[in-house]
Amino acid sequence: MNNLIRNSECVSCTITDVDKNGNAEVMFSGFRQARFETSVIILYEYGGSYYYPTTLEYRLIDNNVLYLIEELSVNSMEKVFQVLSSSMEKEERWTNKFVLCLAHLNKKPKYCHELKNFEIGNVELIEIYE
Amino acid sequence: MAINLFDLAHNLSPKQYAEIILSSGDYFPGFYRFTMGTRTYEHDQMTVSGLIKYYLNQQTTNQYRNRGQWFQKSFERMNSLDERLKSRSDYSVYELLSKKYKDWIDCGDSYDVVVIETHNKKPFLMNETYFYMGALIRFTEENILLGYDDYRDESVETIPINFNESSEIIDRIYKENFSDLFLPAKIVGNINFVGEMGELKMSDSLFEHTLMVDSNSVVIASNRTKSSELSMRWAKDICLTEYE
Numbered sequence: 001m002n003n004l005i006r007n008s009e010c011v012s013c014t015i016t017d018v019d020k021n022g023n024a025e026v027m028f029s030g031f032r033q034a035r036f037e038t039s040v041i042i043l044y045e046y047g048g049s050y051y052y053p054t055t056l057e058y059r060l061i062d063n064n065v066l067y068l069i070e071e072l073s074v075n076s077m078e079k080v081f082q083v084l085s086s087s088m089e090k091e092e093r094w095t096n097k098f099v100l101c102l103a104h105l106n107k108k109p110k111y112c113h114e115l116k117n118f119e120i121g122n123v124e125l126i127e128i129y130e
Numbered sequence: 131m132a133i134n135l136f137d138l139a140h141n142l143s144p145k146q147y148a149e150i151i152l153s154s155g156d157y158f159p160g161f162y163r164f165t166m167g168t169r170t171y172e173h174d175q176m177t178v179s180g181l182i183k184y185y186l187n188q189q190t191t192n193q194y195r196n197r198g199q200w201f202q203k204s205f206e207r208m209n210s211l212d213e214r215l216k217s218r219s220d221y222s223v224y225e226l227l228s229k230k231y232k233d234w235i236d237c238g239d240s241y242d243v244v245v246i247e248t249h250n251k252k253p254f255l256m257n258e259t260y261f262y263m264g265a266l267i268r269f270t271e272e273n274i275l276l277g278y279d280d281y282r283d284e285s286v287e288t289i290p291i292n293f294n295e296s297s298e299i300i301d302r303i304y305k306e307n308f309s310d311l312f313l314p315a316k317i318v319g320n321i322n323f324v325g326e327m328g329e330l331k332m333s334d335s336l337f338e339h340t341l342m343v344d345s346n347s348v349v350i351a352s353n354r355t356k357s358s359e360l361s362m363r364w365a366k367d368i369c370l371t372e373y374e
Contacts (some may be wrong), residue, residue, distance in 0.1 A: 109139035
Protein backbone atom coordinates (compact mmCIF):
# COMPACT_ATOMS: atom_id res chain seq x y z
CA MET A 1 0.00 0.00 0.00
CA ASN A 2 2.98 2.20 0.61
CA ASN A 3 3.42 2.34 -3.16
CA LEU A 4 0.63 4.91 -3.33
CA ILE A 5 2.41 7.09 -0.78
CA ARG A 6 4.89 9.39 -2.35
CA ASN A 7 8.03 11.14 -1.24
CA SER A 8 8.53 14.78 -2.08
CA GLU A 9 8.24 14.35 -5.85
CA CYS A 10 4.98 15.28 -7.66
CA VAL A 11 4.00 12.17 -9.61
CA SER A 12 0.64 10.75 -10.56
CA CYS A 13 -0.45 7.14 -10.68
CA THR A 14 -2.13 5.10 -13.37
CA ILE A 15 -3.24 1.50 -12.87
CA THR A 16 -2.38 -0.42 -16.02
CA ASP A 17 -3.27 -4.03 -15.18
CA VAL A 18 -4.75 -6.23 -12.45
CA ASP A 19 -4.08 -9.96 -11.98
CA LYS A 20 -6.55 -12.53 -10.63
CA ASN A 21 -5.14 -12.20 -7.12
CA GLY A 22 -6.00 -8.52 -7.05
CA ASN A 23 -2.49 -7.19 -7.59
CA ALA A 24 -2.75 -3.93 -9.49
CA GLU A 25 0.21 -2.70 -11.49
CA VAL A 26 0.78 0.99 -10.78
CA MET A 27 2.78 3.22 -13.10
CA PHE A 28 4.09 6.62 -12.02
CA SER A 29 4.60 9.61 -14.20
CA GLY A 30 4.36 13.36 -14.21
CA PHE A 31 1.28 14.96 -15.73
CA ARG A 32 1.44 15.21 -19.55
CA GLN A 33 3.94 12.35 -19.57
CA ALA A 34 1.41 9.90 -18.18
CA ARG A 35 0.56 8.14 -21.41
CA PHE A 36 -0.17 4.47 -21.02
CA GLU A 37 -1.94 2.17 -23.44
CA THR A 38 -4.33 0.89 -20.79
CA SER A 39 -5.87 2.60 -17.82
CA VAL A 40 -7.77 0.45 -15.35
CA ILE A 41 -10.56 1.93 -13.24
CA ILE A 42 -11.35 0.03 -10.06
CA LEU A 43 -14.80 -0.60 -8.60
CA TYR A 44 -15.61 -2.77 -5.64
CA GLU A 45 -18.80 -4.80 -5.48
CA TYR A 46 -20.27 -5.95 -2.20
CA GLY A 47 -23.83 -7.11 -1.54
CA GLY A 48 -25.02 -5.91 -4.93
CA SER A 49 -23.73 -2.35 -4.44
CA TYR A 50 -20.79 -0.67 -6.15
CA TYR A 51 -18.11 1.30 -4.31
CA TYR A 52 -15.38 3.60 -5.57
CA PRO A 53 -12.23 4.00 -3.41
CA THR A 54 -11.69 7.56 -2.20
CA THR A 55 -7.94 6.95 -2.26
CA LEU A 56 -8.03 6.50 -6.02
CA GLU A 57 -10.22 9.55 -6.57
CA TYR A 58 -7.39 11.58 -5.07
CA ARG A 59 -4.42 9.65 -6.34
CA LEU A 60 -5.08 8.59 -9.95
CA ILE A 61 -4.46 10.81 -12.93
CA ASP A 62 -7.54 9.58 -14.80
CA ASN A 63 -9.85 11.16 -12.28
CA ASN A 64 -12.05 12.47 -11.10
CA VAL A 65 -14.45 9.63 -11.56
CA LEU A 66 -16.74 10.70 -8.74
CA TYR A 67 -17.18 14.14 -10.28
CA LEU A 68 -18.48 12.51 -13.45
CA ILE A 69 -20.67 9.98 -11.64
CA GLU A 70 -22.01 11.96 -8.69
CA GLU A 71 -21.92 15.61 -9.74
CA LEU A 72 -22.57 15.31 -13.47
CA SER A 73 -24.78 12.22 -12.97
CA VAL A 74 -23.10 10.14 -15.65
CA ASN A 75 -24.77 6.96 -14.48
CA SER A 76 -22.94 4.12 -16.19
CA MET A 77 -19.32 3.10 -16.50
CA GLU A 78 -19.82 2.74 -20.24
CA LYS A 79 -20.63 6.48 -20.47
CA VAL A 80 -17.85 7.38 -18.02
CA PHE A 81 -15.38 5.59 -20.29
CA GLN A 82 -16.74 7.42 -23.35
CA VAL A 83 -16.17 10.73 -21.59
CA LEU A 84 -12.72 9.76 -20.30
CA SER A 85 -11.62 8.47 -23.73
CA SER A 86 -12.88 11.62 -25.40
CA SER A 87 -11.13 13.82 -22.82
CA MET A 88 -7.89 11.90 -23.20
CA GLU A 89 -8.04 12.31 -26.95
CA LYS A 90 -8.96 15.98 -26.81
CA GLU A 91 -6.78 17.20 -23.96
CA GLU A 92 -3.80 14.85 -24.15
CA ARG A 93 -3.98 13.89 -27.84
CA TRP A 94 -3.63 10.32 -26.73
CA THR A 95 -5.79 7.29 -27.44
CA ASN A 96 -5.84 4.64 -24.80
CA LYS A 97 -8.06 1.83 -23.61
CA PHE A 98 -10.08 2.12 -20.41
CA VAL A 99 -10.76 -1.16 -18.63
CA LEU A 100 -12.91 -1.73 -15.57
CA CYS A 101 -11.70 -4.03 -12.81
CA LEU A 102 -14.66 -5.14 -10.72
CA ALA A 103 -13.41 -6.64 -7.47
CA HIS A 104 -16.06 -8.71 -5.71
CA LEU A 105 -15.65 -8.55 -1.94
CA ASN A 106 -16.81 -10.64 1.01
CA LYS A 107 -17.23 -7.64 3.27
CA LYS A 108 -17.91 -3.95 2.84
CA PRO A 109 -14.81 -1.96 1.84
CA LYS A 110 -13.41 0.89 3.96
CA TYR A 111 -12.78 4.43 2.72
CA CYS A 112 -15.08 4.13 -0.27
CA HIS A 113 -17.99 6.04 -1.77
CA GLU A 114 -21.10 3.99 -2.52
CA LEU A 115 -22.51 4.55 -6.01
CA LYS A 116 -26.28 4.60 -6.18
CA ASN A 117 -28.40 4.03 -9.30
CA PHE A 118 -25.27 3.15 -11.21
CA GLU A 119 -24.76 0.47 -13.83
CA ILE A 120 -21.72 -0.95 -15.57
CA GLY A 121 -22.90 -1.16 -19.20
CA ASN A 122 -20.83 -2.53 -22.05
CA VAL A 123 -17.16 -2.13 -21.07
CA GLU A 124 -14.02 -4.23 -21.16
CA LEU A 125 -14.07 -5.93 -17.79
CA ILE A 126 -11.70 -7.76 -15.47
CA GLU A 127 -13.58 -9.49 -12.65
CA ILE A 128 -11.73 -10.71 -9.59
CA TYR A 129 -13.03 -12.40 -6.46
CA GLU A 130 -11.83 -12.21 -2.89
CA MET B 131 5.08 -1.34 -8.56
CA ALA B 132 1.95 -3.03 -7.34
CA ILE B 133 -0.82 -2.62 -4.81
CA ASN B 134 -3.21 -5.30 -3.71
CA LEU B 135 -6.81 -4.23 -4.24
CA PHE B 136 -8.15 -6.46 -1.46
CA ASP B 137 -5.70 -4.90 0.97
CA LEU B 138 -6.76 -1.46 -0.28
CA ALA B 139 -10.39 -2.40 0.45
CA HIS B 140 -9.92 -3.78 3.95
CA ASN B 141 -6.48 -3.29 5.46
CA LEU B 142 -5.70 0.37 5.04
CA SER B 143 -4.80 1.98 8.36
CA PRO B 144 -5.99 5.53 9.07
CA LYS B 145 -2.39 6.70 8.75
CA GLN B 146 -1.93 5.03 5.35
CA TYR B 147 -5.25 6.49 4.21
CA ALA B 148 -4.17 9.97 5.25
CA GLU B 149 -0.78 9.51 3.60
CA ILE B 150 -2.35 8.50 0.28
CA ILE B 151 -4.79 11.43 0.37
CA LEU B 152 -1.93 13.78 1.20
CA SER B 153 0.19 12.28 -1.59
CA SER B 154 -2.06 13.63 -4.33
CA GLY B 155 -0.93 17.26 -4.27
CA ASP B 156 0.12 18.25 -7.78
CA TYR B 157 0.40 21.45 -9.78
CA PHE B 158 -1.32 19.63 -12.65
CA PRO B 159 -4.10 17.70 -10.99
CA GLY B 160 -5.48 15.88 -14.03
CA PHE B 161 -8.85 15.68 -15.74
CA TYR B 162 -11.81 17.67 -14.44
CA ARG B 163 -9.98 19.57 -11.74
CA PHE B 164 -8.78 23.12 -11.98
CA THR B 165 -5.11 23.75 -11.45
CA MET B 166 -4.16 26.36 -8.90
CA GLY B 167 -3.15 28.67 -11.73
CA THR B 168 -6.68 28.83 -13.09
CA ARG B 169 -8.18 29.81 -9.76
CA THR B 170 -7.97 33.41 -10.76
CA TYR B 171 -10.52 36.14 -11.26
CA GLU B 172 -12.67 36.08 -14.37
CA HIS B 173 -14.55 39.16 -15.60
CA ASP B 174 -17.99 39.43 -13.95
CA GLN B 175 -17.25 36.62 -11.52
CA MET B 176 -18.39 37.28 -7.95
CA THR B 177 -15.63 38.93 -5.93
CA VAL B 178 -15.15 39.20 -2.18
CA SER B 179 -16.30 42.82 -2.23
CA GLY B 180 -19.33 41.91 -4.39
CA LEU B 181 -20.26 39.17 -1.93
CA ILE B 182 -20.03 41.57 1.00
CA LYS B 183 -22.06 44.26 -0.80
CA TYR B 184 -24.70 41.74 -1.82
CA TYR B 185 -25.03 40.35 1.70
CA LEU B 186 -25.35 43.80 3.27
CA ASN B 187 -27.95 44.85 0.69
CA GLN B 188 -29.92 41.66 1.19
CA GLN B 189 -29.92 42.14 4.97
CA THR B 190 -31.30 45.65 4.69
CA THR B 191 -33.79 45.18 1.82
CA ASN B 192 -34.80 41.49 2.08
CA GLN B 193 -34.48 41.32 -1.69
CA TYR B 194 -33.03 38.11 -3.08
CA ARG B 195 -31.51 37.29 -6.43
CA ASN B 196 -33.21 34.73 -8.64
CA ARG B 197 -31.48 31.66 -10.04
CA GLY B 198 -30.71 33.31 -13.38
CA GLN B 199 -29.06 36.27 -11.65
CA TRP B 200 -26.94 34.07 -9.39
CA PHE B 201 -25.70 31.81 -12.19
CA GLN B 202 -25.63 34.10 -15.24
CA LYS B 203 -21.83 34.09 -15.11
CA SER B 204 -21.71 30.30 -15.08
CA PHE B 205 -24.02 30.05 -18.07
CA GLU B 206 -21.92 32.56 -19.99
CA ARG B 207 -18.86 30.46 -19.22
CA MET B 208 -20.76 27.37 -20.29
CA ASN B 209 -21.57 28.91 -23.67
CA SER B 210 -17.91 29.53 -24.37
CA LEU B 211 -17.05 26.08 -23.05
CA ASP B 212 -19.66 24.72 -25.45
CA GLU B 213 -17.48 25.72 -28.39
CA ARG B 214 -14.57 23.81 -26.88
CA LEU B 215 -16.72 20.78 -26.20
CA LYS B 216 -17.92 20.74 -29.82
CA SER B 217 -14.35 20.05 -30.87
CA ARG B 218 -14.61 16.61 -29.34
CA SER B 219 -14.47 13.89 -31.95
CA ASP B 220 -17.45 12.12 -30.42
CA TYR B 221 -20.52 14.37 -30.73
CA SER B 222 -22.60 12.20 -28.39
CA VAL B 223 -20.08 12.92 -25.62
CA TYR B 224 -20.43 16.64 -26.30
CA GLU B 225 -24.22 16.39 -26.03
CA LEU B 226 -23.98 14.34 -22.85
CA LEU B 227 -21.52 16.69 -21.14
CA SER B 228 -23.29 19.84 -22.26
CA LYS B 229 -26.61 18.77 -20.73
CA LYS B 230 -25.08 17.27 -17.59
CA TYR B 231 -22.94 20.33 -16.98
CA LYS B 232 -25.94 22.68 -17.21
CA ASP B 233 -27.97 20.45 -14.90
CA TRP B 234 -25.11 20.36 -12.40
CA ILE B 235 -24.96 24.16 -12.29
CA ASP B 236 -28.62 24.91 -11.73
CA CYS B 237 -30.41 21.80 -10.45
CA GLY B 238 -29.72 22.35 -6.74
CA ASP B 239 -31.68 23.98 -3.94
CA SER B 240 -28.61 24.61 -1.85
CA TYR B 241 -25.17 25.96 -2.82
CA ASP B 242 -22.22 26.43 -0.51
CA VAL B 243 -19.96 29.42 -1.10
CA VAL B 244 -16.21 29.19 -0.47
CA VAL B 245 -13.59 31.93 -0.32
CA ILE B 246 -10.13 30.69 -1.36
CA GLU B 247 -7.25 32.95 -0.37
CA THR B 248 -5.10 32.50 -3.47
CA HIS B 249 -2.88 35.46 -2.55
CA ASN B 250 -2.35 34.67 1.11
CA LYS B 251 0.12 31.86 1.53
CA LYS B 252 0.18 30.30 4.96
CA PRO B 253 2.36 27.61 6.51
CA PHE B 254 1.00 24.36 7.92
CA LEU B 255 -1.15 25.38 10.88
CA MET B 256 -3.46 23.69 13.33
CA ASN B 257 -7.18 24.55 12.91
CA GLU B 258 -6.68 26.27 9.57
CA THR B 259 -8.85 25.09 6.66
CA TYR B 260 -7.10 24.68 3.30
CA PHE B 261 -8.27 24.20 -0.26
CA TYR B 262 -6.32 21.16 -1.43
CA MET B 263 -6.82 19.40 -4.75
CA GLY B 264 -10.52 20.23 -4.93
CA ALA B 265 -11.23 19.45 -1.27
CA LEU B 266 -11.30 21.44 1.95
CA ILE B 267 -9.06 19.91 4.59
CA ARG B 268 -8.39 20.89 8.19
CA PHE B 269 -5.81 19.61 10.64
CA THR B 270 -6.92 19.63 14.27
CA GLU B 271 -5.13 18.50 17.41
CA GLU B 272 -6.70 15.03 17.17
CA ASN B 273 -7.92 14.56 13.59
CA ILE B 274 -7.67 15.35 9.92
CA LEU B 275 -11.06 16.63 8.78
CA LEU B 276 -11.57 15.91 5.08
CA GLY B 277 -14.32 17.86 3.34
CA TYR B 278 -14.44 20.33 6.22
CA ASP B 279 -17.21 22.93 6.33
CA ASP B 280 -16.51 26.00 8.47
CA TYR B 281 -20.12 27.19 8.05
CA ARG B 282 -21.56 24.09 9.71
CA ASP B 283 -18.47 22.91 11.63
CA GLU B 284 -18.74 19.44 10.11
CA SER B 285 -16.74 17.30 7.74
CA VAL B 286 -17.38 14.52 5.23
CA GLU B 287 -14.72 12.34 6.86
CA THR B 288 -12.78 12.38 10.12
CA ILE B 289 -9.42 10.62 9.98
CA PRO B 290 -8.00 9.95 13.46
CA ILE B 291 -4.53 11.33 12.81
CA ASN B 292 -3.29 13.84 15.33
CA PHE B 293 -1.49 17.07 14.49
CA ASN B 294 1.99 15.71 15.23
CA GLU B 295 1.43 12.81 12.85
CA SER B 296 -0.05 15.13 10.21
CA SER B 297 2.91 17.41 10.63
CA GLU B 298 5.35 14.53 10.09
CA ILE B 299 3.53 13.47 6.87
CA ILE B 300 3.34 17.03 5.54
CA ASP B 301 7.03 17.68 6.30
CA ARG B 302 8.01 14.49 4.53
CA ILE B 303 5.97 15.09 1.37
CA TYR B 304 5.90 18.88 1.07
CA LYS B 305 9.30 20.10 2.05
CA GLU B 306 9.06 23.35 0.11
CA ASN B 307 5.78 23.68 -1.73
CA PHE B 308 3.13 23.25 0.98
CA SER B 309 1.76 26.75 0.60
CA ASP B 310 1.52 26.40 -3.19
CA LEU B 311 -0.77 23.40 -2.92
CA PHE B 312 -2.67 24.17 0.28
CA LEU B 313 -4.51 27.51 0.08
CA PRO B 314 -6.35 28.98 3.09
CA ALA B 315 -10.08 28.67 2.40
CA LYS B 316 -13.42 28.64 4.20
CA ILE B 317 -17.02 27.95 3.32
CA VAL B 318 -18.42 31.32 4.36
CA GLY B 319 -22.08 30.84 3.62
CA ASN B 320 -24.85 29.11 1.75
CA ILE B 321 -27.33 30.15 -0.93
CA ASN B 322 -30.66 28.55 -0.20
CA PHE B 323 -33.29 28.55 -2.94
CA VAL B 324 -36.97 28.59 -2.25
CA GLY B 325 -38.45 28.30 -5.70
CA GLU B 326 -36.49 30.61 -7.96
CA MET B 327 -35.23 32.98 -5.29
CA GLY B 328 -31.92 32.34 -3.54
CA GLU B 329 -31.07 33.78 -0.14
CA LEU B 330 -27.42 34.09 0.92
CA LYS B 331 -26.93 33.03 4.52
CA MET B 332 -23.74 33.76 6.44
CA SER B 333 -22.83 33.52 10.11
CA ASP B 334 -21.59 36.68 11.84
CA SER B 335 -18.11 35.24 12.36
CA LEU B 336 -17.76 34.12 8.74
CA PHE B 337 -19.02 37.46 7.50
CA GLU B 338 -16.32 39.10 9.63
CA HIS B 339 -13.78 36.69 8.19
CA THR B 340 -14.88 37.64 4.65
CA LEU B 341 -14.40 41.31 5.50
CA MET B 342 -10.80 40.58 6.48
CA VAL B 343 -9.58 38.38 3.61
CA ASP B 344 -7.48 39.64 0.71
CA SER B 345 -9.74 41.25 -1.89
CA ASN B 346 -8.19 39.11 -4.65
CA SER B 347 -9.41 35.91 -3.04
CA VAL B 348 -11.52 33.64 -5.24
CA VAL B 349 -15.24 33.15 -4.54
CA ILE B 350 -16.88 30.03 -6.00
CA ALA B 351 -19.89 27.84 -5.26
CA SER B 352 -20.58 24.12 -5.03
CA ASN B 353 -23.93 22.43 -5.56
CA ARG B 354 -24.57 21.09 -2.07
CA THR B 355 -27.74 19.29 -3.14
CA LYS B 356 -25.64 17.14 -5.49
CA SER B 357 -22.38 16.67 -3.71
CA SER B 358 -22.52 17.23 0.05
CA GLU B 359 -21.23 13.67 0.61
CA LEU B 360 -18.12 14.15 -1.53
CA SER B 361 -15.00 15.52 0.11
CA MET B 362 -13.59 16.58 -3.25
CA ARG B 363 -16.51 18.76 -4.31
CA TRP B 364 -14.58 21.92 -5.20
CA ALA B 365 -12.52 20.42 -8.02
CA LYS B 366 -14.69 22.17 -10.60
CA ASP B 367 -16.17 25.52 -9.77
CA ILE B 368 -19.58 27.06 -10.17
CA CYS B 369 -19.09 30.79 -10.71
CA LEU B 370 -21.51 33.24 -9.18
CA THR B 371 -22.34 36.51 -10.93
CA GLU B 372 -20.70 39.66 -9.62
CA TYR B 373 -22.82 42.12 -7.62
CA GLU B 374 -22.06 45.78 -8.31
